[in-house]
Amino acid sequence: MKHKWWFQLGVLVALLVCAGAWGNGEVRSHRDRSKVAQLTEKMKTVCVGRYLINVPSQADVSQSHATVAGFEIQTIGESEAEFHKRIEAREAGIAARGPATDGTGGLIEARDLRIPGVVGRTFLYGLNRGYLMKGDVRVEDEFVSVEAHAHVDGRSFTLTAKYADEARARLADALLARLQSRGENDIPRVQGICIDRGLFAEPLPVREADHSVLHIGLPDHPDLGMAFVSMPGGGNDPDLLVRSAETDASESTAESLRVTKLRADKRNINGLAGEELLERFREINFTTTFAFMWETRGVDSDPMRPFLSLELQAGIGPENGGMPAGSSLHEDAVLDLWGAISSSIRLRPHALPEPRPGANANANAGNAMPDPECAV
Numbered sequence: 001m002k003h004k005w006w007f008q009l010g011v012l013v014a015l016l017v018c019a020g021a022w023g024n025g026e027v028r029s030h031r032d033r034s035k036v037a038q039l040t041e042k043m044k045t046v047c048v049g050r051y052l053i054n055v056p057s058q059a060d061v062s063q064s065h066a067t068v069a070g071f072e073i074q075t076i077g078e079s080e081a082e083f084h085k086r087i088e089a090r091e092a093g094i095a096a097r098g099p100a101t102d103g104t105g106g107l108i109e110a111r112d113l114r115i116p117g118v119v120g121r122t123f124l125y126g127l128n129r130g131y132l133m134k135g136d137v138r139v140e141d142e143f144v145s146v147e148a149h150a151h152v153d154g155r156s157f158t159l160t161a162k163y164a165d166e167a168r169a170r171l172a173d174a175l176l177a178r179l180q181s182r183g184e185n186d187i188p189r190v191q192g193i194c195i196d197r198g199l200f201a202e203p204l205p206v207r208e209a210d211h212s213v214l215h216i217g218l219p220d221h222p223d224l225g226m227a228f229v230s231m232p233g234g235g236n237d238p239d240l241l242v243r244s245a246e247t248d249a250s251e252s253t254a255e256s257l258r259v260t261k262l263r264a265d266k267r268n269i270n271g272l273a274g275e276e277l278l279e280r281f282r283e284i285n286f287t288t289t290f291a292f293m294w295e296t297r298g299v300d301s302d303p304m305r306p307f308l309s310l311e312l313q314a315g316i317g318p319e320n321g322g323m324p325a326g327s328s329l330h331e332d333a334v335l336d337l338w339g340a341i342s343s344s345i346r347l348r349p350h351a352l353p354e355p356r357p358g359a360n361a362n363a364n365a366g367n368a369m370p371d372p373e374c375a376v
Contacts, residue, residue, distance in 0.1 A: 032333035039218070040340040044185055047194035047348060048214045049230035050304060052187070054344035060217040063196040067211040069204075071148075071159040071172060075196040080119060083151040087121055090147075094125045101142075103128035108144055115177045120150035124169055126162075148172035153181035155197050174205045191350045208232070210303060216341075221328045223317040226310065226341065233298015233307040240275040240295045241265075258282045262335070270346040272296045272308065278338070280331060281315075287326035289315030292338050310342050 043054040046061055055061060066073040078086070097106030103126045113120035126145040131138050146164040150157050157179060159172045180199045182188060191202035193210050209232060216226035238246070241264060248256065260280045267276040274296035281289045292312040299305035314334050317325035327334060 029330045029332045032330040033336055036329065036333045036336045036340075040337065043340075043344070045187055045344075046185075046214060047187055047199075048228055049193055049210055049212045049306060050348055051230055051306075051308065052344070052346050052348045053214070053228050053310075053341065055216050055226075055341055056218065058219065060219060062215045063212055064215065065211060065213045066195045067209055068159075068175060068193055068195070068200055069171060069206045070168075070209045071161050071175065073195050074158045074160075075198060076156040076158070077154065077197070078151075078156055079154065080151055083119065083149075083156050086156075087149050090149075091121070091123060094123055097125070101127050101129045103145070113148070113150060113173060113176060115150070115173070118150050118152050118176065118179070120148065120176065122146065122148045122169060122173060124164075124166075128163075144169075146172055148176055150176045150179060152179065155181050157195075157198055171205060175200060178202075178204055187348070194348070208303070210306065221314075223325055223328050224312070224314040224334075224337075225316075226312045228345075229309040229311075230306045232300075233296075233302065233305055234300025235297075235307070239297065240277055240293060244277050258284075262331075267294060269294070269296075269343060272345065274308070276342075278335070281324075283315075283324035283326075285324055287315060287324045288331075289313070289324050290327055290331070290334050292334075294342055304347065308345065310345065312338055 039056040039058070042057040044057045044059075045052050045054050048063065063075075091107065091110055095107040097104065099105055105125065105127050107123060107125045108127055109124045111122050113122060124144045124146055127142060128144070129140070129142045132141050133139070143163045143165055145162050146160065146169045148159045148169070157176070159175060161168055161172070164172075178192070178201050180188070180190075180192075180201050182194075182197060182199055184197060188194060188199045188201075190199070192204070193200045195212065211231040212229070214228040216228070218224055244264060251259075258281055260282075261278070262280055263276055263278040265276060267274055274294055276292075276294045278292045279290065281291065283289055290312065293309065295309045296307065298307040312334070314329060315324055315327040317323075329337070
């Protein structure tokens with residue numbers, strides 16, 4: 001009887017502990033979902049490549065790894081005087097490298113940009129002589145590096161390519177001729193590719209290799225980070241759910257027990273057919289982290305349908321040396337935040353072309369009207 005009494009007491013204590021944990025979880029869920037509801041009540045729209053995404057107005061956003069037509073792009077906020085000083089120093093530094101022909105050499109040519117309203121300069125440097133084999137025939141080849149620097153409206157834009165020739169240098173100038181400066185929250189009203197604080201407006205000389213990454217952070221939740229990627233679509237890589245299944249098959253039993261799939265299915269977002277994988281991890285140090293991902297493959301050689309990816313990680317705090325620190329938001333709140341942001345991904349509407357004189361006023365009656373954010 002004594003042992004039975006202790007057993008019953010143990011069961012009661014366990015039930016009370018579980019009830020308390022459940023109650024605490026419910027309280028935290030309600031509290032954190034309220035926080036996210038406030039965060040997402042006011043959103044701002046960010047243009048990435050040819051697409052738009054809404055993020056909380058207080059989110060910290062930055063763009064990186066931007067490329068257009070194979071040129072890497074950097075944006076710097078500075079005055080025209082600062083621009084001239086920096087470019088003069090850059091030119092002097094390149095010129096001092098010497099005459100080597102292994103790619104480490106100095107300046108070959110420097111010339112001013114001849115674009116109305118734009119101040120700038122283009123450098124060709126680092127001559128690299130080599131050869132290619134076409135069958136059994138050796139073909140001599142050479143290439144250079146190119147930098148095209150432009151300053152407009154208090155911002156500087158730099159296009160760089162490590163392997164180029166004179167034709168690619170002219171292409172950099174042609175791209176900069178299509179460059180428009182824009183404010184951080186400005187949504188362009190013309191066709192083109194958004195970059196950090198700028199837009200390459202159509203018609204562009206080429207429409208290939210557009211790539212951009214948007215980083216999203218929340219000041220009050222440093223453990224939570226998101227990234228939205230746009231890059232050329234198509235390809236033969238396995239889809240997200242196939243990759244996930246392959247990873248599951250290679251994991252040990254102990255590893256698989258730590259992972260819970262909250263959602264793993266196809267998901268269409270505003271006409272974009274994609275796949276979604278939402279996972280919760282129980283870390284070795286008993287903290288809880290989350291990894292969410294959505295992808296759409298895109299269409300090969302179609303600049304309007306690139307590969308898109310949205311990722312979220314929660315629970316990896318920078319103050320913990322990259323080790324799991326536990327999510328600062330309850331699972332329900334993380335799901336709410338993910339839903340609010342991911343559901344906003346959409347192709348940026350373009351301004352309607354001006355009607356031609358004498359054109360039928362009803363000719364475009366069946367066309368979709370542009371997003372009010374982008375209306376002329």
